[in-house]
Structure formats: structure tokens, C-alpha cells
Amino acid sequence: MPEFPTAPEPRPTEVMRVPETRQLRITWRDGHVTLYPYDLLREMCPCAGCGEARKHGQKFQRGTLPAFVPFEPNSVQLVGNYAVQFQWNDAHDTGIYSFRLLRDHCPCGDCAAARA
Helix, strand or coil, X not given: CCCCCCCCCCCEEXXXXXXXXXXXXXXXXXXXXXXXXXXXXXXXXXXXXXXXXXXXXXXXXXXXXXXXXXXXXXXXXXXXXXEEEEEECCCCCCCEEEHHHHHHCCCCHHHHHHXX
């Protein structure tokens, strides 16, 4: 069976919260810098519950967080060498965001154009 070349796994050199702009900044090994708005990250939560809700056209649950309170991560932790996990202020903490998922969903103009 032939072997197919695979793209190297994306790896960050820095993962940093930028609370004043409500974003997470990731600097990737190739030098690309991505700014992820907190709302985008919360909406793209890859956990089973959020994925099931999206599959049925439903919005994720806000837990006990009132609608007027913006999403904020209480903490951001690395998971091994492949992902980050957030503890959100709505008490949601089950989503593990792989570096591949994050890089594939970079919201910058160049990456969005390349996906189109």
C-alpha cells in the first residue's frame, strides 16, 4: 500500500490570553499568528454535547451564564502536545481543541481565503 505524505502537525510556540481584546493569541511554529475571539472559540467547542447540538441546528447551552455576560475562559491549559482545553465562565470545560482544529479554523483573512 502506498504511503501518502501528511502535513506536519501544527505546533504553537506561544498560547496567550489577550483579555483586553477578548481573544486568544496563538503563535505557530511557522511564524503565523492567529487571534481567536473568545466567542468563536466557545461556539466551535468540539465536545460531544456541543457537536450534537450543532448537528441538530441548535445553539450550545450557556449553562448558568446570563445572555448579557460575554464568554471568557477562566483558564487555558495545554493537553499533552496536541491540544488546549478551556474552563469557560459558563462552567463548560469538556472541549479539547486540538492544534489541528485550531489551525484549520484560523479566522484571519489569508487562511479564510485559502479555505475558500
